[in-house]
Amino acid sequence: MSRASRRRAAHRKQRNRRLPLRYLLPSLLLVAVAVMLLLRGYVHSEFLADHRVRPPGDNDRVPREILEGGPVVDARGEKPVTYEVPDRTIVLTFDDGPDPEWTPKVLDKLAEYDAHAVFFVTGTMASRHPDLVRRMVAEGHEVGLHTFNHPDLSYQDPSGIDRQLSQNQLALVGAAGVRTSLFRPPYSSHTHALDNESWRVTEYIGRHGYITAFNDTDSKDWARPGVAEIVERATPKKPGDGAIVLLHDSGGDRSQTVTALDRLLSRLTSQGYEFANLTEALNAPSAHTPATGLELWKGKAFVGAVGLSERLTGVLVVGLAVIGSLVLARFGLMLALSATHARRVRKRGFAWGRNPVTEPVTVLVPAYNEAKCIANTVRSLTASDHPIEVVVVDDGSRDGTADIVESMGLPNVRVVRQANAGKPAALNNGIAHASHDIIVMMDGDTVFEPTTVRELVQPFADPRVGAVAGNAKVGNRDTLIGAWQHIEYVMGFNLDRRMYDMLQCMPTIPGAVGAFRREALERVGGMSEDTLAEDTDITMAIHRDGWRVVYAENARAWTEAPESVRQLWSQRYRWSYGTMQAMWKHRRAVIERGPSGRFGRVGLPLVSLFMVIAPLLAPLIDVFLLYGLVFGPTKETVVAWLGVLAVQGVCAAYAFRLDREPMTHLISLPLQQVLYRQLMYVVLLQSWITALTGGRLRWQKLRRTGVVEAAPVTTVPAQGRRRGEHSHDPEKSALV
Structure with a gap:
């Protein structure tokens, strides 16, 4: 065995020892919190006490x-x-x-x-x-x-x-x-x-x-x-x-x-x-x-546990107040600012510049073992109504991905092969082979509509725009997990994006559909391998360099979302951890001046509140629901929880209306709040533990099925095709 092979084997052995710990710690923490709450409920609850009082009876057997x-x-x-x-x-x-x-x-x-x-x-x-x-x-x-x-x-x-x-x-x-x-x-x-x-x-x-x-x-x-x-x-x-x-x-x-x-x-x-x-x-x-002895220690342990449960509950109550305030503030901001944004975009005569963007662009498709999806992806690009060249960068695939593209013999489609080096390296290689100054990036499992590229590049008519985010949508929404992600995507892309647009601090361009000015990429050094969320990293870097980052609502891309809990866990774990890495990398923006300082003092705190702290505290809503159902007061608890759900339902319905989506998928919203939110919480908690313990997370490739074969036909008003908006990545938006 070579020295390199021995190092890889040792690294795998070490990783296998550490992975169970990262799964074990969140589980132990959840169990400990549950036990403390049960203990607190037991010593407090009037619901569990027996309040029956026996009326006086016969006393003939009393001496x-x-x-x-x-x-x-x-x-x-x-x-x-x-x-x-x-x-x-x-x-x-x-x-x-x-x-x-x-x-x-x-x-x-x-x-x-x-x-x-x-x-x-x-x-x-x-x-x-x-x-x-x-x-x-x-x-x-x-x-x-x-x-x-x-x-x-x-x-x-x-x-x-x-x-x-x-x-x-x-x-x-x-x-x-x-x-x-x-x-x-x-x-x-x-x-x-x-x-x-x-x-x-x-x-x-x-x-x-x-x-x-x-x-x-x-x-x-x-x-x-x-x-x-x-x-x-x-x-x-x-x-x-x-x-x-x-x-x-x-x-x-x-x-x-x-x-x-x-x-x-x-x-x-x-x-x-x-x-x-x-x-x-x-x-x-x-x-x-x-x-004395064991009896004394048992008593002290019991009283100590009760005291700990009292303090923990106090902390959780404060956390519940914080998350309640954050949820209401977030939804209030989203509703108010998204309505203002929608009116601004619908304003007659809105355009990004004097003349529409018509010059050709390069579309980069980084691909690693995408044999089931790549043909659908490339075929959707050839139907584009905007002049493009397509560069497929095969990152050492072992399933013949590059051979499939080459066998299609499509015009203006090139394949660049490289040894497996990761997505950032593949994108940088593609940038080096790009022929044009506007570069569109997409994933190998995504399909575009014919109008997607044209809608995506129109904001570059404004010379201040350095990057544009498109509208990523879930293509496989017929499963329950897919429907939940569809709700999350639509809410993230139609409310959060408008809020961040009005505040001018979009944190992420989605990897599934985004466009960049070559000059902006070169000025920030291209795609970085420093984090596992290269899309968030590059977006923050472009913000700090003084460019505008905007959103093109009608540039739709249909992507394949994870279809199993395990795949969803892997994907969101990488996103959460990568977002934390990007925030840490760009932390100096908080004390800098100019555009970087503005992003640091506005964008980073908002990302921290709405994408890290709020999702981590969000399950408290459900924790206290269960606590109230068991220990009381049941009625007040259920009313409060239904009130939060109603606010979320109103926001979701408004987001679906803005995105012209049917409301039928919102039927699963209550179940999503009970189950999906807990999964996102555990993922985020595990990401926190990984970050605090100094762990490293490798790239996790999802297993694709190729279920998204072509983009659905979407009717877009002619006036809407000239408009664009700012946004952030819905994939990184945690549903609260």
């Missing part, structure tokens, strides 16, 4: 001593017992927290009076606000379990009860590093209100080592009856009696509770009451035990 006993039930032993709070002792209990707004105010008020209390926290709130739980423990308060997401446990089977307890305990361990033996069931009241179902739960809880704390003094602050009423209900009925008082530090507006707490503490302190936590009041060992 009489329990019904008539104190508010604290210990069912851990063979015989359950109850306890009462000693005289002149108040155990303040707060349910449903911690709440980031009201719990700190409650803690501040307790600290002011040097009072202790018991906080029965839910797992969802404790995992979201662990700092408040840590503060409770640090300030001498006790923490008890109140289930994970507040269901009526009488509706739960043993596995459901176990899950509520273990998840609630896990959140407490992760937040404060302690376990607790105190428990209060949601929707509970006094012990005399126990029925057979709730007693079954209390017994089960006791067998698992928990003491159940009910109450004997209910403030009913959840109903917000007024501060005075809350204070009155929270005060023991008999002066001097001890009590367990039920209050809430979460679940809504608790301003009345905080105010009432101040008055209650002041009144009862003056009457000689003490405010203790439950074990202090009962002179029992602390309900808290330190968590």
Whole structure:
């Protein structure tokens, strides 16, 4: 094996090691984001919680001593017992927290009076606000379990009860590093209100080592009856009696509770009451035990993951606001500027110069293994109504592409053969063999209409024009993937192009149909191999050199779009990565003066926003749709998503009207938004990873079928044939 062969083999081996990583990283990132959102939805969602509350039932199986006993039930032993709070002792209990707004105010008020209390926290709130739980423990308060997401446990089977307890305990361990033996069931009241179902739960809880704390003094602050009423209900009925008082530090507006707490503490302190936590009041060992080992790490990992999901969701919400603003701004700009552009183009007497362009031009056709398409391509050119010479540059094809062209024996068609060197080299070779000063470039899988070349070169009547973009259209639009690309092309060529035209910063001339002034090409050094998007690269270079880049709407070219997801992935991956390379190459335009600086400070930011950032954030619209459907609010989420779709539908319909296309393909627009956008997102994400990791991407040849045999007959108004427009490449336009 030669040294060169060994180098190529080593390069292939290295590439094969790296490719799976580039596919793996986007997948892992998507899975991680999905898991974080699911976790966030689980700890937040009211939709998933069971809000059923069982009405009171029979209590014939509840022991009489329990019904008539104190508010604290210990069912851990063979015989359950109850306890009462000693005289002149108040155990303040707060349910449903911690709440980031009201719990700190409650803690501040307790600290002011040097009072202790018991906080029965839910797992969802404790995992979201662990700092408040840590503060409770640090300030001498006790923490008890109140289930994970507040269901009526009488509706739960043993596995459901176990899950509520273990998840609630896990959140407490992760937040404060302690376990607790105190428990209060949601929707509970006094012990005399126990029925057979709730007693079954209390017994089960006791067998698992928990003491159940009910109450004997209910403030009913959840109903917000007024501060005075809350204070009155929270005060023991008999002066001097001890009590367990039920209050809430979460679940809504608790301003009345905080105010009432101040008055209650002041009144009862003056009457000689003490405010203790439950074990202090009962002179029992602390309900808290330190968590250690694996249990502690599991709790910290859970709370840490919840915190990460909260921060991630905050970032995604900001991203959603950004993409929403970008989408609306983009569509608003496109509609406003495209309407102005259309009126300008339709203006009577519009022409690019005093005289039409009639001199012959050279058409370059770079071809690599285009045996299935090349005959259709060359034959369409020979039908042109403008004088042309055709130069087919065979880039080392192995399927007889050059032989097919030569065997056709067509006049004014030449074949130039070269060793395989890539598309930019083939185009530069073709430029060297071109006989004329205006050079048209097209792909080997594209067919022109008879009027395409003539329409494409008319803008060169203006000596300021250095390059012209034609109207590339999808020829194989009968498949679903083809129809989606057809929508993308039409929207890109009829709205984006007009916006960029009015702003004078078209970023790309499509490789399928574009024309250049030889002088402009020579001044910028011809086609460059620096990037994988040579069409974007050359367009930006011509802009920076001071030339105008315009668009010829009626210069239609029909190209074969990828027909499989794999081929589409390969093509868009190359485009996305190549566009990033071109932007990086021309980044100095941002700080330069003259035409280059104008393009750098207007064109590059717009390309970054609408072709890189917006497509990368666009799937957030669908992510939050799924999130809203699962976790709510469902109605508002669906309405918002349909609103975005409606805006896109209006823009697409307007674009189809401008391009004189039938509206039937827009039927697949909703499905395109759900599926096609995700594919474009993953492609762009992979391109970002490739760029950030310093990867190199080789040229990826698509498998052609030759399905586009001839250009469809298009009726163009005579007046429209004299007009042209600015544009950018729809192939590089990401659909948002």
